[in-house]
Amino acid sequence: MKTFAWKYISDQIYKEINEGRYLEGQKLPTENEYSLRFGVNRHTIRRALNELIRKSYIYSRKGSGFYVSEKKTIHFINQRPRFTKSLIASGDTPLTKIIRLEYIKPNEEEAKNLKIKKEEMVIFLEGIGYRNNTPICIYKKIFPSNRIPGLMASFKKNSSISKALFDSGIKDYIRSYSIISSKLTNHVEAFLLKCNQGEPLICTKNLNVNNKKEPIEFGYTLFMGSRVEIYIENN
């Protein structure tokens, strides 16, 4: 049995990362530099680095370089889900950027979950969640606007989603259920998450209800597998 160059190099670089030679988020040497150092072709270096990407120890940015991955964000799924708070608690700077906000017609599943008629227009909200300026998820949320008067205006005024809900009278809400699945990023998701096409995603689908148990939000979230892990709390 023979150890191949790419495997040796991959292990070697990983060892150096593990030794703490490079901090989280720090840039690694370029392909070219590694190529000179190990005396192999650039493509062999790429293979070694791609192996580390596959294991999500590092990630790459086109035209820029390879970087050491940061620790995964833990996303808690429990009764009272709050993206921002869960991140603040873990000492990270959260941010969520809305990229789409409009009225649409719900599909069958959405209408059924929200307990409204298929013809009733709903608020569609799409955004990207960040941690330390790195995108970690794409979320899509459907709100029954008829049940929450003034919500659209509130979204346009507020940057925080839960604050917008609060302003519209939703003082509290709890999660009714969550479904978790997985898939690979398509080209659009890859762009939005600034990753390569074909990376694994953790997909959640969930329903939030108010204290009268009326559905107020049906949402989908795509978490980047390499940057997030989901923690399910039972209490």
Added chain:
Amino acid sequence: MKTFAWKYISDQIYKEINEGRYLEGQKLPTENEYSLRFGVNRHTIRRALNELIRKSYIYSRKGSGFYVSEKKTIHFINQRPRFTKSLIASGDTPLTKIIRLEYIKPNEEEAKNLKIKKEEMVIFLEGIGYRNNTPICIYKKIFPSNRIPGLMASFKKNSSISKALFDSGIKDYIRSYSIISSKLTNHVEAFLLKCNQGEPLICTKNLNVNNKKEPIEFGYTLFMGSRVEIYIENN
């Protein structure tokens, strides 16, 4: 299929313009602002914006910014249509490029409109109309050559269509009727008009007659919806 950042961004900005978020002539966000918003380098933004300039949805002013292009208003006159003159009058540089000129057999509608036999050969002329070096329309015209002696030779000599008609004895003509409809560009039209496939077109079909009320031209024109608006005068 793979989406590049510049393509995604270009499409996104175009969508926002098309939604009416920015009015004609209005300034777009700066390269820097877009760069922060999309999280890419300024040069990638430039590439996206240059794509929109190429399709003349926007234009730029050095040291100032990027602006949404203004539509050209075409006065669709019932009486004396003249592409060249109407553009000169509005202070633009006119140009029309003939891309096809030959004898063909007319179809039923054309023969009927021109009041000739189906077997009688006619002159088929196809061209592209420009404003400021940007294509704004594709036109196809059918002329009953038997009724206008020497017209083909005249077309080959002259660059202006109305001048060619004038030289062939058509000193004056008026529009008999026009029909306006709409459709989306196919890939050939998109290529000729240097725009995306699926852009809306304003389609006109019309008949011109001489002072003896004999039909002398049956024509189709496809105006690019995003670059042109048609003004119809009733008097």
Added chain:
DNA sequence: CCAAATAACTAGACAACTAGACAAATTATA
């Protein structure tokens, strides 16, 4: 053990993207 097939590796070209510098034109400010 040999031949064929497969995987590893080299080599090069080109595109997409990042990065920074500086010029030229415009706009805001003192």
Added chain:
DNA sequence: TATAATTTGTCTAGTTGTCTAGTTATTTGG
């Protein structure tokens, strides 16, 4: 009005991503 700041235009250079093609090394199967 003069100056500073902003913004687009144009460079050069470097890095990753994706191809294609060809060579060498290893494994596989008879």
